[in-house]
Amino acid sequence: MGRVGERLFFFPMQQFSSLPGPIGVFDSGYGGLTILSKIREALPQYDYVYLGDNARAPYGTRSFEIVYEFTRQAVCRLFAMGCPLVILACNTASAKALRSIQQHDLPRLDATRRVLGVIRPTVESIGAVTHSRHVGVLATAGTIKSESYPLEIHKLFPDITVYGQACPLWVPLVENNEALGDGADYFVRKYIGELLHKDDRIDTVILGCTHYPLLLPKIQRYMPAGIRVVAQGELVAGSLKDYLRRHPEMDVRCTRGGTCTYYTTEAEEKFSESASTFLNEAVEVHRVTLE
Numbered sequence: 001m002g003r004v005g006e007r008l009f010f011f012p013m014q015q016f017s018s019l020p021g022p023i024g025v026f027d028s029g030y031g032g033l034t035i036l037s038k039i040r041e042a043l044p045q046y047d048y049v050y051l052g053d054n055a056r057a058p059y060g061t062r063s064f065e066i067v068y069e070f071t072r073q074a075v076c077r078l079f080a081m082g083c084p085l086v087i088l089a090c091n092t093a094s095a096k097a098l099r100s101i102q103q104h105d106l107p108r109l110d111a112t113r114r115v116l117g118v119i120r121p122t123v124e125s126i127g128a129v130t131h132s133r134h135v136g137v138l139a140t141a142g143t144i145k146s147e148s149y150p151l152e153i154h155k156l157f158p159d160i161t162v163y164g165q166a167c168p169l170w171v172p173l174v175e176n177n178e179a180l181g182d183g184a185d186y187f188v189r190k191y192i193g194e195l196l197h198k199d200d201r202i203d204t205v206i207l208g209c210t211h212y213p214l215l216l217p218k219i220q221r222y223m224p225a226g227i228r229v230v231a232q233g234e235l236v237a238g239s240l241k242d243y244l245r246r247h248p249e250m251d252v253r254c255t256r257g258g259t260c261t262y263y264t265t266e267a268e269e270k271f272s273e274s275a276s277t278f279l280n281e282a283v284e285v286h287r288v289t290l291e
């Protein structure tokens with residue numbers, strides 16, 4: 001049984017195979033592919049399973065309860081597919097579901113498996129990047145509202161001032177293949193302006209959403225000179241590499257074949273078509289239902 005907010009969820013006990021398996025990478029949709037590609041660049045030897053809950057994306061505007069429930073279902077599915085380790089490549093899921101899954105679900109589901117998020121690896125490097133000690137975070141409304149970035153940053157760097165700005169129209173721009181279109185300029189400039197208006201001493205801005213690296217050319221255009229933009233793909237990949245080095249007992253449970261299998265909760269054709277925006281290559285994908 002797990003508790004989120006006022007509601008209780010009952011989970012059946014499950015048995016998962018203890019054989020080695022692929023590393024699972026989960027996102028609400030396509031955005032996690034930006035993280036996956038950096039992970040695969042850094043750690044090409046492992047097998048991966050990518051699961052996108054495209055049928056229920058976006059998560060960014062959903063409640064804590066729903067994001068937790070959907071993410072828990074995805075983690076269970078990836079465990080059932082044999083993944084000993086799952087990366088929540090989605091900031092919203094990392095912000096709203098990771099802690100509950102680690103604390104309440106893992107001990108019941110399988111205490112030997114691990115679920116890791118993307119927020120901690122992203123903030124770990126921030127202390128060495130900012131000189132002014134004023135940092136901005138651009139993310140979905142859900143991630144900003146969760147306060148996860150300021151909380152995680154203050155655990156490591158209590159002296160840093162953090163301001164967040166929700167960018168609710170950036171994910172739809174990317175999803176609709178308009179990231180580099182003329183219409184994107186208005187909303188890129190708007191949210192950057194709103195963030196910097198809150199604190200003009202910000203010298204470092206974290207892109208706290210999987211989709212935002214695809215807006216990077218526009219973000220760089222409207223970000224004032226001298227402000228460092230931090231994308232998280234390479235940071236997450238580096239952190240995973242370090243994690244596997246420090247945890248040989250997990251490393252031996254991750255199979256090495258260099259493969260990647262893609263799963264989506266939407267139609268296969270739709271995923272393959274849009275995934276090419278993120279990956280620049282055709283992918284073979286299978287449909288799954290989460291419940």
Ligand code: DGL
Nearest residue numbers: 028058059060091092210
């Ligand atoms: N993957 C989500 C994130 O990183 C963005 C898309 C969504 O809202 O589902 O926050």
